Amino acid sequence: MQLHGPEVRRKAIDLLRSGVSNAEVARRLKVPLGTVSYWLHVDRSKRGECPGRPNPKCPRCDGRALDEPAYAYLLGLYLGDGHIIQYSQHRVPSLMIACGNVWPGLMDACQAAMQAVFPDNSVCRVRSTGCQNVKVYSKHLWCLFPQHGPGYKHERPIVLEPWQQRIVDAHPWEFIRGLVHSDGCRIINWTTRLVAGERKRYEYVRYFFTNKSDDIRKLYSDTLDKVGVEWKVTRRGRDPFNISVARKASVALMDAHIGPKH
Known part of the structure; x- marks a missing residue:
């Protein structure tokens, strides 16, 4: 399994944040497309930008109304x-x-x-x-x-x-x-x-x-x-x-x- 150092990952994230597609980032940096997609998901998660349904709220932790x-x-x-x-x-x-x-x-x-x-x-x-x-x-x-x-x-x-x-x-x-x-x-x-x-x-x-x-x-x-x-x-x-x-x-x-x- 090929390992990609933090510098490669940082360049990928910078390109992704600038609007470059996953496939183009993978081609430029010679990184598997699945790895680029995973890096993008982790970056979005850290910034609270993951797509899809938000995490369910809790009446005790978040003050959501309870039936x-x-x-x-x-x-x-x-x-x-x-x-x-x-x-x-x-x-x-x-x-x-x-x-x-x-x-x-x-x-x-x-x-x-x-x-x-x-x-x-x-x-x-x-x-x-x-x-x-x-x-x-x-x-x-x-x-x-x-x-x-x-x-x-x-x-x-x-x-x-x-x-x-x-x-x-x-x-x-x-x-x-x-x-x-x-x-x-x-x-x-x-x-x-x-x-x-x-x-x-x-x-x-x-x-x-x-x-x-x-x-x-x-x-x-x-x-x-x-x-x-x-x-x-x-x-x-x-x-x-x-x-x-x-x-x-x-x-x-x-x-x-x-x-x-x-």
């Missing part, structure tokens, strides 16, 4: 079924939210929220067994999801930053909906009652949220308290990982704002 309701929902999804990863072959990390194939409406809502939060980035879906991962690449994922870290979420502290808590306080139902859509469900329970000497079947709606992280469950229950939803902890064996909403008035509130997944 807060969409972010509150996406934050709930992330705390449940999301993760951020950066492979060695990629320069930019990716956020992936796993959405079951049985819930196409949830998949659409997740993609819409992700696109609203990252309007300058492309959102895609990656098929996997029984689900699709809704995915976006952004170098600002760490800024918007500071809860990211090594290992499982239930093995490390999960605490909202003050600016995140402000958004959740302003849009609690969107946050609750994201958590329920990730690690929750709406089911119909049944029991029997003795009525006038006859045992009859009685059905009632119940919401469940299940997560191993004490911190994430507390974020969910604290937000339920703020919107007036009564809840209780139910155990599966010895593990108190389930939060149940079963009282009629509270279920009505959840149905009005959340409803069943679809």
